[in-house]
Amino acid sequence: MLEVRGLQVSYGAVRALEAVSLTAAPGGITAILGANGAGKSSLLRAISGVAPVAGGQILLDGRDITTLPAAARAKLGLAHAMEGRRLFRQLTVEDNLKLAWSFGARATPLPAAIAEIYGRFPILEQKARTMAGLLSGGQQQMVILSCTTIRSPRYLLLDEPSLGLAPIIVQQIYGFITEYAQRSGITVVIAEQMATLALRVSRHGFVLRRGRLVLEGDSRTLLEGGGESGALAASYL
Numbered sequence: 001m002l003e004v005r006g007l008q009v010s011y012g013a014v015r016a017l018e019a020v021s022l023t024a025a026p027g028g029i030t031a032i033l034g035a036n037g038a039g040k041s042s043l044l045r046a047i048s049g050v051a052p053v054a055g056g057q058i059l060l061d062g063r064d065i066t067t068l069p070a071a072a073r074a075k076l077g078l079a080h081a082m083e084g085r086r087l088f089r090q091l092t093v094e095d096n097l098k099l100a101w102s103f104g105a106r107a108t109p110l111p112a113a114i115a116e117i118y119g120r121f122p123i124l125e126q127k128a129r130t131m132a133g134l135l136s137g138g139q140q141q142m143v144i145l146s147c148t149t150i151r152s153p154r155y156l157l158l159d160e161p162s163l164g165l166a167p168i169i170v171q172q173i174y175g176f177i178t179e180y181a182q183r184s185g186i187t188v189v190i191a192e193q194m195a196t197l198a199l200r201v202s203r204h205g206f207v208l209r210r211g212r213l214v215l216e217g218d219s220r221t222l223l224e225g226g227g228e229s230g231a232l233a234a235s236y237l
């Protein structure tokens with residue numbers, strides 16, 4: 001179970017998150033929604049240990065990890081695909097995959113792990129010897145998802161996996177995420193500006209606005225526009 005209690009994140013005088021509390025239910029997808037600058041990336045970055053925490057607590061399976069360095073959190077099974085497609089651009093696709101595998105739990109032997117990825121994204125096999133920096137945005141996102149999942153994480157944090165991608169590629173990426181979450185049974189947290197997209201695949205959604213949690217609920221309820229969810233649109237204004 002991943003739990004955040006009263007989390008505050010500040011960058012100098014800028015307060016990015018103010019007393020945010022939420023729980024990501026085990027074995028399912030949780031959506032973190034909100035407009036540009038709402039604090040979604042700061043939340044994920046604080047959880048994985050790369051953003052400064054000014055107050056509150058982060059608990060992983062009941063253990064307080066708030067002051068643990070990022071590398072120690074990764075060893076506990078936290079994987080974070082950050083916004084902005086961070087990969088080793090000068091390395092080939094396959095070398096990116098090998099490197100990611102070497103940092104992970106190595107639950108599956110390397111050849112089988114790579115074969116599985118190529119089975120899922122055949123284009124990556126065709127581009128295996130191409131420098132990752134030369135791929136299209138969608139192909140780079142496939143490499144990033146492959147690199148984070150090849151490590152066999154127990155918790156997966158995905159920051160705006162749809163950003164800047166064509167609708168058909170977004171469908172493919174989200175298809176992969178949904179299938180992977182179901183098959184692996186791990187806990188997935190997706191930060192996404194495109195609320196409908198993330199609510200369709202998640203169980204529960206949390207909405208941030210200017211660093212504060214303003215709405216939460218069952219994803220279907222938020223999506224169907226019933227009850228409180230008129231507030232979903234309002235929270236983006």
Ligand SMILES: Nc1ncnc2c1ncn2[C@@H]1O[C@H](COP(=O)(O)OP(=O)(O)OP(=O)(O)O)[C@@H](O)[C@H]1O
Nearest residue numbers: 011014015016034035036037038039040041042043
């Ligand atoms: N390194 C930083 N230094 C200073 N301010 C920052 C930094 N990173 C983020 N911020 C500010 O913190 C607030 C929250 O930003 P954050 O990136 O977490 O939001 P977001 O919801 O992920 O938005 P986006 O979708 O644009 O990434 C914004 O006001 C942003 O300008």
